[in-house]
Amino acid sequence: MNVTARQRVGWGAANVVVVLIAAIPVLWLVSLSFKDPTTLTDGSFYPHKWTTANYRGIFNQPLFTHALINSIGIALISTILGVVLGAMAAYAIARLDFPGKRLLVASALLIAMFPAISLVNPMFNLWRTLGIFDTWIGLIIPYMTFSLPLSIYTLSAFFREIPWELERAAALDGATPLQAFRRVIVPLAAPGVFTTAILVFLYCWNDFVFAISLTSTNNARTVPAAIAFFTGASQFQQPTGSIAAAAVVITVPVIVVVMLFQRRIVAGLTAGAVKG
């Protein structure tokens, strides 16, 4: 394609606008988190008085530190379970022909489209009866339910990309089904598994609806829910700085992970398996 100078300037400008729209709120948040409480409302994009007090403050609050541990634990467990179960289901969907396969795929999609908020009320009552209200498991269950369709969908797409003949070749090379899966399929599906894990993790990590409705104490409250309970140093002070700092703390690691692995996620590893 021939790109004229005009087109290049046009596309460049469009890109800048998109990046600015996406980045400014995040940068603003970072800026707020470093501002001294007295300069919070000075309207400047740059903090004139830098401080790390907000960060020190939130890490001294059990409300936040507990929530952080809850968030990490609940999101990790949900992700691992969701990806492992999803991988098994996806592998079966990609490789086997069994009765009810279409029904399974369709119902998985249905679950993904179900509005989570409509489940909150019945679950609140159910969880309290079952005694899992305000526990890790009480959050892990809905997270898994809602992330499984996502992981089944993305993983089965990845498994379908892997030529079946590779498993057949491995079988003829003397591999057991488990060896074939472990030494041929898993290395090839790794980018897919990773992508899925990140997506599922983000879903669990960012969820607010279930976290605020199904928890009541530091026992299982995750960061997004805990932030809503932040209070200022005194009752006359807004907790803006603390909220900003907490938001940065839970956002930055995720951004770093995604940026580190995005090349791996995007790169198709299967190049060269078959004639292409």
Add this chain to the structure above:
Amino acid sequence: MAEIVLDHVTKRFPDGALAVNDVNLTIADGEFVILVGPSGCGKSTTLNMIAGLEDISEGQLRIGGDVANEKSPRDRDIGMVFQSYALYPHMTVRENMAFALRLAKEDDEKIKERVDWAADILDLKQHLDRKPGQLSGGQRQRVAMGRVIVRTPNAFLMDEPLSNLDAKLRVQMRTEVSRLQKRLGTTTVYVTHDQVEAMTLGDRVAVMRAGQIQQVDSPEVLYEHPTNLFVAGFIGSPAMNFLPAKAKDGTLQTPLGELRLPAGRGRGLGGGERDVIIGIRPEHFEDASLVGADKRDRGATVKAKIDLLESLGSDKFAYFTVQSERATAEHLQELAADAGTGDLGAGEEGVQVTARLDAASKAAEDQELEIWLDLEKVHVFDPESGENLTLADGEPQAE
């Protein structure tokens, strides 16, 4: 290395489709057998059943004397080259070739020795540390071959291994495969839809149609004595010419005129009048002016106007049209469908006949030519069953 026996092997898919129907085939130790046929004839399914990638519905498969029906692929000790090569993309060429040996828990020294040996044979030494993605099609094909030869298996199975290569490379690799098989002396079953590959490679060729083996024999016998219309039409390029005819008392009423079969031929035709299809290979025509008196007697001559003449240097292909219906038979329709010419209507102006003439022929386009045809070599088929009625005539006289 082992003998492979297919004993009344049948494959029925869950939807009831019969892919392979009562196949009997014995592949001797060290033999190179080709399964050839149009797409959907069951040749790949047969190969997959030998490999253990497909279950056998009925019948018995024996490898080296042991019943292998229920053995898993890894216990059959068979190497297979796939059409798509199926190389492991995340492993280097060396790792690809060593994979089977590693799974067999061979020690590192032995693995290195075997891989180097195979790489040497296949000329892959300089590529051992590259990934399949960095190799050309021909190199990937060789890696796929290397992967099976590193561990001397019971047998090699090859599923159209050359069909993804371009024409020139295919011819080159064809000789490579042949040389490799002779050198290693391993029992080999090779599937292809290309009859030229089948004829040039195999010790024996099994022609398959609709899940059944039509004929198994050496390429020469298949060519000279096809058992039916299907084999006759499938083997040979350019294909055999088929014309409808009526037979009575050893005389054939054909669009080429009345042909009298030489003494001793046509016993299978019976006495009464019947419809038949005659088959004549292009090379059994000749420019009549170039045929010596000794041969002239056992043939017939026809006059025809040459529509098109292709000179290949070594021969000339002359195409002429005879006034006739197109020969119709189930076997011929299948062949036409496979060749993609099934929907070509019967030419209104008649049937085109291909004749392969000597390069010295003075034939010219749009000119009348007297063409001699060798009646010793004419095949007569039953249009209903497709059966070759002249098969019982015994060996035709040598030219």
